[in-house]
Amino acid sequence: MATYAMNGEAAANPTFYLAEEESHDHAHSGGGTMIGFWIYLMSDALIFASLFATYGVLSTSYAGGPSPRHIFELPLVAVNTAILLVSSITYGFAMLAMEENKLGGVRLWLAITALLGMGFVGVELFEFSNLIAEGATPMRSGFLSAFFTLVATHGLHVTVGIIWIGVMLVQLSQRGLHFENKKRLMCLSMFWHFLDVVWIGVFTFVYLLGVLR
Amino acid sequence: MSALHGNHHGEAHSPDLHGHGDTHGHGSRKGYLIGFALSVVLTAIPFWLVMTGALHNTQATALAVIALAMVQILVHTVSFLHVNTRGEGGWTLLAYMFTAVLVLIVIAGSLWIMYHLNNNMMAMTAGEMSNGM
Numbered sequence: 001m002a003t004y005a006m007n008g009e010a011a012a013n014p015t016f017y018l019a020e021e022e023s024h025d026h027a028h029s030g031g032g033t034m035i036g037f038w039i040y041l042m043s044d045a046l047i048f049a050s051l052f053a054t055y056g057v058l059s060t061s062y063a064g065g066p067s068p069r070h071i072f073e074l075p076l077v078a079v080n081t082a083i084l085l086v087s088s089i090t091y092g093f094a095m096l097a098m099e100e101n102k103l104g105g106v107r108l109w110l111a112i113t114a115l116l117g118m119g120f121v122g123v124e125l126f127e128f129s130n131l132i133a134e135g136a137t138p139m140r141s142g143f144l145s146a147f148f149t150l151v152a153t154h155g156l157h158v159t160v161g162i163i164w165i166g167v168m169l170v171q172l173s174q175r176g177l178h179f180e181n182k183k184r185l186m187c188l189s190m191f192w193h194f195l196d197v198v199w200i201g202v203f204t205f206v207y208l209l210g211v212l213r
Numbered sequence: 214m215s216a217l218h219g220n221h222h223g224e225a226h227s228p229d230l231h232g233h234g235d236t237h238g239h240g241s242r243k244g245y246l247i248g249f250a251l252s253v254v255l256t257a258i259p260f261w262l263v264m265t266g267a268l269h270n271t272q273a274t275a276l277a278v279i280a281l282a283m284v285q286i287l288v289h290t291v292s293f294l295h296v297n298t299r300g301e302g303g304w305t306l307l308a309y310m311f312t313a314v315l316v317l318i319v320i321a322g323s324l325w326i327m328y329h330l331n332n333n334m335m336a337m338t339a340g341e342m343s344n345g346m
Contacts, residue, residue, distance in 0.1 A: 053323035092245035204282035
């Protein structure tokens with residue numbers, strides 16, 4: 001409100017960011033959090049874009065090693081995709097429970113989402129260990145280096161998401177559904193759904209198109 | 214001022230979360246379920262196409278799989294990430310479109326450049342290389 005009192009002086013010496021803040025954020029304490037986190041996600045998307053580009057460039061550099069058709073198991077990938085997809089809707093249910101201020105519902109859906117996330121990471125680690133046991137290690141060829149870098153970066157993000165859910169479960173049990181926790185849950189929601197979007201790119205461009213090649 | 218803005222955004226629920234709540238975290242149960250149903254279909258079709266080879270044509274299958282992925286990314290963006298023209302006064306959408314353009318440039322540009330580079334390099338055999346020197 002102070003800025004309004006100063007408007008007389010501000011008119012003579014206009015400052016753009018003040019007007020911007022007034023029109024969007026002043027009614028919500030810490031209103032910049034959402035857009036700030038969104039910008040972070042967009043920068044994360046650029047990291048994945050460069051990893052996808054690297055994979056695209058190296059995807060046929062087998063160096064005499066195995067090709068996607070030989071090592072990818074689509075049923076396993078389908079299971080993993082299904083797990084991640086279901087975890088998206090369960091997180092959505094957590095957000096709906098949050099809107100209704102049902103703490104128990106939020107914690108239940110969050111816990112289910114975390115379990116599904118662990119299932120996803122577990123299946124991925126199982127796949128990686130199978131590949132490495134077959135000799136398809138990241139050191140084998142450019143294709144496998146790019147594959148492991150891209151898919152493991154996504155898996156690492158999911159792991160961080162699971163840890164974040166764990167932290168939120170502790171926060172919720174200690175402090176309940178107050179404003180700050182709701183804000184954190186909304187950021188985590190964006191993070192989790194964003195990872196699902198990245199996974200669409202992974203299963204399409206790495207696995208499905210790889211097996212087609 | 215605060216009340217005025219709350220009304221402006223048109224929300225009646227959770228007074229401590231106006232504005233931003235509506236644009237990001239929320240969405241209706243129906244919206245989530247429709248998004249989920251669509252993405253199940255959009256995931257199942259490409260897996261089915263590739264695993265059964267139903268189209269009997271690699272290139273057509275590849276194009277269909279890519280097209281379905283694009284549609285699914287849009288579905289997730291709208292129904293799970295809740296990107297729309299109103300969120301944060303349109304800045305969410307603007308940042309999203311800007312990122313999408315950058316992602317396309319990075320991926321398509323890298324593939325384009327490296328494809329041509331590879332073509333030019335591979336045309337040269339060991340014999341040609343030593344002759345050239």
